[in-house]
Amino acid sequence: MxxxxxxxxxxxxxxxxxxxxxxxxxxxxxxxxxxxxxxxxxxxxxxxxxxxxxxxxxxxxxxxxxRTRPEAAPQPKPRAMLAVTAGILAFALTVRALGFVPSAFLLVLCVGMADATNHLPRLLLLGAALTLLSWAIFVFGLGMPLSAFNL
Amino acid sequence: MDLLTAFTDHLSLGLSEALAPMNLWYCFLGVFLGTLVGVLPGLGALITISLLLPFTYQLPVEGALIMLAGVYFGADFGGGTCSILLGVPGHPAAAVDVLDGYPMAKKGRGGVALFIKSVASAWGSIFGILLLMLFAPLLARFARQFSPVEYTALMALGLVAAATVGRGSMLKGLATMVIGLIIATVGTDVNTGFQRFTFGLTGLSDGISLIALAMGLFAVTEVITSAGQKSVSPVKASYRLRDQLPSRGEWRRVWPAMLRGSGLGALFGALPGTSGGMATFMSYAVEKKLSRHPEEFGHGAVEGLAAPEACNNAGIGTAMIPSLTLGIPGDAVMALLLAAMMLHGIQPGPLVMVMEPQLFWGLIASFWIGTVFLLILNIPLIGVWVRLLQIPYPLLFPGIVLFTCIGVYSTAHSTFDLYLVLLFGLFGYLLHLLRLDVVPLVLGVILGQPFEENLRRSLLLSDGDFSVFVTRPISLAAVALVAVILAFSIRRALRAST
The missing domain is CATH 1.10.287 (Helix Hairpins)
Known part of the structure; x- marks a missing residue:
């Protein structure tokens, strides 16, 4: 053919x-x-x-x-695409309504799903750690005006 | 004018600025962050600079540029470490380090390989920056007589060269570059005040946020493409200083290779679009040809590591000559540095050196200081970085996306920019799937407005006569080069298809 x-x-x-x-x-x-x-x-x-x-x-x-010989092409990764999209959307939709802490936590949970080896307990721990770290760097350290909770 | 007095004047002015305590701190912070991110596989200067761009708003302009330039050099050092110990290129320009650095590491000489890499890189940087300090004023003086016609032609040359020299098909590079130029037209047209391609969205009337674009295309796309890939563990080696020093015989082979590499790199760096990958592989080939032991290449030949490293860093220095004096970036990193200048209200071009001499020479002097910091960070402290290589990637990428979102959101507290980041991330991923390179696109975005501006002015002055581009010598030379490159890429495309 x-x-x-x-x-x-x-x-x-x-x-x-x-x-x-x-x-x-x-x-x-x-x-x-x-x-x-x-x-x-x-x-x-x-x-x-x-x-x-x-x-x-x-x-x-x-x-x-x-051309007769196709070159090797990367295969689409729907899992990674969906996870990253969900993460950024979650952050954009909640950062004002809920505040920085829940929003950042949600983002890490969603984006972390991009890799199948990340299981839930690890993601929860990573979410907590990254949220705390970014809070410390950006809000406490750099003085960014973001509110932690808007509940 | 006496070249030497001018040089010492500029050097002392630059050093007095770069040695100010705050600037020293920003320089250190830049090279530190650059090394930190550079050693992590897959993360390079582009992502780091994109991530840091929004935070440089609060800094004074000198500090911001010094820090970002430090990231550039730092990521380059770190990328080499990653190539040598993991056998995976930290970034495209460090790909050549894998050829001989990784075999050395596997033989238990990883410490020596890292030491040679650091010394060769540092020498290359020092040499390239020396040429930059000598030749930038000459080119700038010359460039101040340029009219819009010369600028239009030189920008066209810069764009076409950068689009076609990269990896893959030349036609594809040109196509993504044109997409970049189109993206640059979004927003209010400066000449007529017309809204172009805004579709009624107020968030687009000032044009597409460069920060959102860079973050989407570099950080988000990178996360999607690398998620799920397996981590590689680094080769073990001893990092005590005593075990890093090369033997006397190796030294004798290293230093001539360093000199040759830096010469070749300096030459190629000054040509538009050739910095990075291509020149380093050429330098590798030259060493293999000249060596009395060509059979050692690929199995840990020290020349094969030293020459391309020196070549790469010398090229970074000379590539900055056209970037900083003409405002025409040669690669994506330089494009982002010029973008940082524009964010602080400084229009890149030959006048920066005259209007802001402290900024200009301070920035260049900081490259030397940054190199000294990098030697300290990368020789005695190399063991610390090696431990970082063990962080598994699945734990890393959620943090990259989080920092991206915080950075973008913090610039204007606008969620619109977050959606733009997502859009560009997905668009970048689509380009990746279609095997299109995003680097020419970013150059197109950065140069789009000045290119259109100068094109319009040239044709206004010539009353619509296109022959104005071939009747002035500099413009004619640039246009002829563009024609040669285009003819070559069309011929190659035709030949590949049969």
């Missing part, structure tokens, strides 16, 4: 880049005044960049389509 030997990851890369380039150029053309080279409007530079990106994306995609 010819398709199996194609570098599909890079074909996808090319398509995504070209799509992004076209979207930027199209949006800039549609919304901002283009102007002339001597008196550029706000749309000139973004339209130009979008065009260049679309061309580069097309070149990358085409070259990959014609």
């Amino acid at each position: 010819a398709d199996e030997t194609r570098d599909l990851r890079d074909v996808l890369t090319g398509v995504l880049l070209a799509g992004l380039g076209l979207a930027v150029a199209g949006y800039a053309l549609a919304t901002y005044r283009l102007g002339t080279p001597a008196a550029m409007g706000p749309g000139f530079f973004p339209t130009m960049l979008g065009g260049v990106l679309a061309a580069l994306g097309a070149a990358i995609g085409l070259a990959a389509w014609r």
